[in-house]
Amino acid sequence: MPIDPAKFTAIDVHVHAEVSCHDPEDPVMAEFFDAASRYFKTDRKRPTIPETIAFYREQNVAFCLFTVDSESALGAKRISNYEIAEIAAQHDDIVIPFASIDPRKGKLGAREARDLIENHGIKGFKFHGIVQDIHPADRIAWPLYEVIDHYKLPAIFHTGHSGMGTGMRAGGGVKLKWGEPMLIDEVAAEFADMKFILAHPSWPWTDQSLSMALHKENVFIDLSGWSPKYFPKQLIQYANTQLKHKMLFGSDFPLIRPDKWIAAAQEAGFREEVMPLILKENAAKVLSL
Template sequence: MDAAKLDAIDIHVHAEVSCHDPEDPIFAEFADAATKYFKADRRRPTIPETIAHYRAANIGFVMFTVDMEAGTGIKRIRNEEIAEAAAANNDIMIAFASIDPHKGKRGAIEARDLIEKHDVKGFKFHPPLQNFDPADPIAWPLYEVIDHYGLPAIFHTGHSGMGTGMPGGGGIRLKYGQPILVDEVAVRFPNIRIILAHPGWPWTDESLSMALHKPNVFIDLSGWSPKYFPPQIVKYANSQLGHKFLFGSDFPLIPPDRWIAAYDEAGFKPELREKILKGNAAKLLGL
């Protein structure tokens, strides 16, 4: 991927449709609720359709699924499926992997193989959906692999659109989305470039504090239209943390063009546009 040839880099794109397996019936229930919450199209794009969408927009992107088999029972999309698509489209696409931390050492072995054999460039964690505290030692075998290779890891933080409106929130515990829980990971594994996904509401200030305090902590701004950002996001971007924010859409629930249009009206300093939309991600990803 040549960042100089791209208009932006979207650090947060989901694969929700397998090219090989039918939609999981449990996932269908969550997808129905998320569609209502985000006012999105219920039909989710395939991986090839997503690639075509981003290629037409000249936007590079990082794609991943979420392995939440222990927390929800939803059958995951195979990490190899995403990695293969990225290898065939590496001018526009980067693959991150997702492994349920409950898989322990077996998961750590899988992580190593994905890095060495499939050129995976990072990892995605969603503690509320995966039903784990990010600081729980259950995840340390995975973190040790990621730290060893010095790769980035995205952690969902804040409210979860997945499960919103479902009975009992779909069994999703919001407490695991509290950003400060990831602080322990940042301390123990300083070679992991940690990306706190989303503005982190209702704990936004925790994310900002961590990004200010820890050199290895960044924030992606996915999952929300910028017009709805808590005001301190724009305040800190325009002052101390402009180098720590990354463009992320949460596609397919939020299209990148809609996010960028809202960003341009949200009050960020003009000189930050290139950094947030592309430059900060290019540096973090080593492009």
């Protein structure tokens, strides 16, 4: 059943699946989850995928669901993209399945992406250069980008600071430099049919994301990962004006709840006429709902 945006109060484009229905929690990821829970001051217990779906039904919010494949850099076993696709197919009235494939998997990763799109209903992709330890424009990722571009799908790229590794010894060994948004600009220039969603306010490089979204019609910004009460003032300014059709609601659940994000956004200075665009209308267009 195709998602009907009219039935929902919002579309959350940034929701993590962190507990497999089949496999135990990976011990490497457990250390990062411990640290992230302390950083975000949230419950360490991660919801299962069915619990996440039930929660979003209660909220009446449709959402994009994905894991993060960091197998090469962190040595952490990922949740299978096929598991995400399978459970999303059972709840396709509310769940929009995204896949995550480590770019270092090259042509084999591109094969997986094509199969997921053609045979398993995947609607987009998630990249996290910081935990994948890779420059977004590294040529090893080109075969994967070519597949996404061919099918004209969106891809979410983590930008800015990362809660992953914050507070850990040496930051968990991950490198924040790969979160600089302008590193993605070359890819956005090369793959015109790909829709690039720059995740988070991108601090300390917020202005780079704003510039890219202003410059390229295929670049958007999701506002996840921070409470809106902490947003840089220029982010609110551009969301209210030149980039009002480029901003997307995202929570970063389970670290931030969508209802708390929306409540904070209503007090953050967004114009009344802009809120419906951010909460639902812009995402519906980007996701081709």
